[in-house]
Amino acid sequence: MNFVQIIGRFFLGFLATTGRLGIFAGASLSHIVRPPFYPRIIVRQMVEIGYFSLPVVGLTALFAGMVLALQSYTGFARFSAEGAIANVVVLSITRELGPVLAGLMVAGRIGAAMAAEIGTMRVTEQVDALTTLSTNPMKYLVAPRLLAGLTMLPLLVLVADVIGVFGGYLVAVYKLGFNPANYLQNTWDFLEAQDVISGLVKASMFGFIVTLMGCYHGYHSRGGA
Amino acid sequence: MTDAAPKIQLRDVHKAFGGKIVLNGAELDVGTGESLVVIGGSGSGKSVMIKCILGLLAADSGSILVDGEEVVGISARERERVNKKFGMLFQGAALFDSLPVWENVAFGLLAEKRYSRHEARDVALAKLAQVGLGAEVGELFPAELSGGMQKRVALARAIASDPEIIFFDEPTTGLDPIMADVINDLIIKITREVGATALSITHDMASARKIANRIAMLYDGKIIWSGPTGEIDEADNAHVDQFIHGRAEGPIKMAVRA
Ligand SMILES: Nc1ncnc2c1ncn2[C@@H]1O[C@H](COP(=O)(O)OP(=O)(O)O)[C@@H](O)[C@H]1O
Ligand SMILES: [Mg+2]
Numbered sequence: 462m463n464f465v466q467i468i469g470r471f472f473l474g475f476l477a478t479t480g481r482l483g484i485f486a487g488a489s490l491s492h493i494v495r496p497p498f499y500p501r502i503i504v505r506q507m508v509e510i511g512y513f514s515l516p517v518v519g520l521t522a523l524f525a526g527m528v529l530a531l532q533s534y535t536g537f538a539r540f541s542a543e544g545a546i547a548n549v550v551v552l553s554i555t556r557e558l559g560p561v562l563a564g565l566m567v568a569g570r571i572g573a574a575m576a577a578e579i580g581t582m583r584v585t586e587q588v589d590a591l592t593t594l595s596t597n598p599m600k601y602l603v604a605p606r607l608l609a610g611l612t613m614l615p616l617l618v619l620v621a622d623v624i625g626v627f628g629g630y631l632v633a634v635y636k637l638g639f640n641p642a643n644y645l646q647n648t649w650d651f652l653e654a655q656d657v658i659s660g661l662v663k664a665s666m667f668g669f670i671v672t673l674m675g676c677y678h679g680y681h682s683r684g685g686a
Numbered sequence: 687m688t689d690a691a692p693k694i695q696l697r698d699v700h701k702a703f704g705g706k707i708v709l710n711g712a713e714l715d716v717g718t719g720e721s722l723v724v725i726g727g728s729g730s731g732k733s734v735m736i737k738c739i740l741g742l743l744a745a746d747s748g749s750i751l752v753d754g755e756e757v758v759g760i761s762a763r764e765r766e767r768v769n770k771k772f773g774m775l776f777q778g779a780a781l782f783d784s785l786p787v788w789e790n791v792a793f794g795l796l797a798e799k800r801y802s803r804h805e806a807r808d809v810a811l812a813k814l815a816q817v818g819l820g821a822e823v824g825e826l827f828p829a830e831l832s833g834g835m836q837k838r839v840a841l842a843r844a845i846a847s848d849p850e851i852i853f854f855d856e857p858t859t860g861l862d863p864i865m866a867d868v869i870n871d872l873i874i875k876i877t878r879e880v881g882a883t884a885l886s887i888t889h890d891m892a893s894a895r896k897i898a899n900r901i902a903m904l905y906d907g908k909i910i911w912s913g914p915t916g917e918i919d920e921a922d923n924a925h926v927d928q929f930i931h932g933r934a935e936g937p938i939k940m941a942v943r944a
Contacts, residue, residue, distance in 0.1 A: 586780040589742045593774040594794035594843075595766060 485677050492597070492604040502605040510606075510668070511613035514567050515620065521562045522621035526554055526628025534637050543637075547647035550629035555656045559621040563614060564667030572675040575606060579679025588680070603676045607669060614668030615661040622657065692751075693718045693851055693883045694739060699748035700907075701734055708734045709745070710907025716851075721877060721884040723894040723915075725929060726904035727938065732887035733777065735904065736853050739885075740772060741765045752851075770798070773849035773882070777856045779840040781828035787839050788814070788824035794847045813842040816879070817872055834865040841872060845880055852877060854886035858893045870896045891930050903929065905938065 533549045579602055582588050591598045626648060633639040694716040701709040708731040716722045726732050737743040739750055741757065750757050757768055781790050791810035795801050801809060811821050817838040828836060837857065844852055857873060858866035870893050877884045887904075888894050894901055895915055902912035903926050911923045918930060928936030 581783075585778050586776045587782055589737070589740075590774070590776055590780040590782070592742060593740060593769060593772060595770065595797040596793070 481681075482673075482677055485680070486673055489599060489603045489607050489673070489676070492600045493608050495600075497600065499601055499605055502601065503608055506605050506609035507613050510567060510571055510609045510672075511616055514563070514570055514613075514617055517566045517570065518563045518617050518621050519624050521566060522554070522559065522625040523628040525558050525562060526550060526625035526630075527632045529553055529558075529625075530629035530632040531636070534633075543639075544647065546633060546637075546639075547629070547644050548651040550633075551626050551648045551652050552656060554625035554629070555622050555652065555660045557660075559618045559625060560614075560660050560663040560667060563617045563621050563664060564671065567610075567614060567617070567668065568671045571610075572671045575672065575675030576678040576682070579603075579676060580682035583680060583682050598680075603680065606672045606676055610668035610672030611665050612668075614664040614671075618660055618664040619657075622660065691718055691754075692716060693753060694885065695749075695751040696735075696739070697749040697751075699735070699738060699750060700746045701731070701738055701743065702746060707907055709738070711748070712904065712907060712909055714902060714909050714912075716883060716885050717900075718883055719881070720899045721874075721886070721897055722900045722902060723898035724885070724887045724902050724904050724909075725889060725891070725894050726887070727929070728889060730904050731907060732904055733855055736774075736855060736885070736887060740774060740853070741769065770847070771850045773844035773847065773852040775837075775840050775844045775852070775854045775857055777859065779828070779833075779836040781836055781839055781843070783828055785827075786824065787819075787826050787828065787831070790828065790839060791824075791842045791846050793843065798847065800847075810842070810846065813846050814839070816845070816876065817842045834861055834868070837861065837865075837869055838872065841869070841876065845876055845882075848880060849882055851883045851885065852880070854884065854888075854897075856888050856890075857886065858888065858890045863892075866890065866893060867896075873897050891932075 529550050530546055533546050534543060537543050537545055537549075579588075582602070588598045588602070591601055630641070630644055630648075633644050634641045692715045694714070696712050696714040699709050699712045700707075712731075712735060714722075714724070714735075724732055724735070734743060738745040739752070739757070741760075745758050748758065752768055752771065755768070757765070760768070781787075782793065785793070788807055788810040789796075791813050792801075792803075792806035795806045795809060796803065800806075807824075811824055814821070814824060819835065819838055819842070823831070823835070823839075828839065831839065841857075844854075854873060857869050861869060873884070873886070874897055884897070886894075886897060895918075898915045900912060901915055901918050902909050903923075904910075905925050911921055911926045913921060918926065921927065924937045928938050
């Protein structure tokens with residue numbers, strides 16, 4: 462087989478997978494908005510994705526905020542620009558680090574577990590059993606998870622934002638000797654609604670992608686006779 | 687029985703996965719109220735055939751009639767309506783791990799919103815009693831049950847919505863001979879009580895002889911023989927003969943790569 466053929470085959474395979482994933486995403490989104498809905502399962506997934514991710518997301522956000530304050534002080538002190546620390550901390554946390562950290566933590570906790578859970582159901586014919594019991598597996602298994610991912614990640618990021626900024630505040634006030642009132646005033650003055658909102662939208666996308674990949678790989682797993 | 691109006695008819699059904707041909711012109715008639723058992727070796731496509739009837743797999747070509755109605759290529763909504771006639775016992779029981787036994791049994795009833803949760807629970811417990819399980823089992827989770835009990839629960843789930851046609855995919859596989867016979871008896875008792883048509887697949891000849899009015903053999907993607915249970919020993923067919931006597935030598939060559 463010549464080289465061009467290999468590249469061509471690889472590229473076609475890539476296109477086919479992208480197409481399947483796109484169709485899967487579209488179908489699951491349409492199932493989110495069309496009844497029947499499964500509130501019990503949606504709530505269970507929300508608790509699983511949102512509530513149980515709180516400790517790990519909170520902890521990473523706290524340390525990220527603390528490190529950010531400490532290290533930017535090391536740099537900024539040389540230019541007597543310590544006043545900008547509050548600014549750096551709150552912007553980095555809300556715009557970038559909050560969504561990225563929460564997204565990573567949830568991807569680690571949820572993505573693979575979801576693929577394994579749905580994959581097991583596929584291989585043991587539980588997915589087929591759903592269909593024979595008048596239940597659409599896309600609606601029952603996939604839609605609630607995607608919905609939970611879409612909605613819970615922004616909430617997690619909101620919490621991460623607050624905790625991250627608080628981490629920065631702790632270091633600034635108790636280690637670096639900033640005036641608490643000034644630090645908070647600086648944080649508040651620099652923060653714009655847009656920063657927070659762009660972070661939340663990002664988080665929502667991360668939540669969607671993580672749960673989508675988990676569900677897709679579980680749903681299309683194969684095995685058994 | 688064979689001259690009653692057929693409940694299910696398969697005509698020239700083909701199904702392949704990639705280049706691998708599994709069904710190659712399968713023809714089958716299941717009469718109303720009869721219990722037909724399809725026998726065939728592991729990997730011969732028995733499960734695939736049932737999944738084509740249930741619409742879990744789409745047949746590539748051919749025709750499948752349920753009560754005279756074509757079901758190959760129907761819309762999802764039509765399929766949902768047709769599937770209300772069906773109950774299915776899966777090979778590995780396929781119980782939902784995350785739900786207690788009673789909710790497993792009541793799952794279809796709750797999905798169709800025919801009952802409130804409270805009523806559905808009572809129906810589920812009645813169905814469990816029908817398969818010889820007490821109400822206390824209803825609160826357990828599938829993982830807490832033995833293989834035989836899981837099969838019983840799956841059986842209760844399959845009959846919960848009083849289906850007209852019940853499919854049994856290897857109901858006795860993986861059970862000890864005594865438990866297998868208990869399940870056979872249950873299948874006979876329950877299909878009679880519900881008055882359902884039964885289509886079973888198995889490679890367990892003892893089970894086939896016991897639950898079948900009629901037996902059909904699937905080989906090489908086709909039904910190569912079918913006839914009343916009593917006639918299978920006189921079937922003038924080398925393949926059937928080899929299979930029912932379980933001989934390694936004969937026209938059927940087992941694919942080693944299974
Ligand atoms: N979804 C699938 N994709 C690809 N191949 C399949 C699929 N389902 C079944 N097969 C293949 O079809 C053949 C028949 O399988 P099956 O009907 O499960 O056999 P059995 O008669 O033991 O029930 C097997 O070789 C199996 O590998
Ligand atoms: Mg099988």
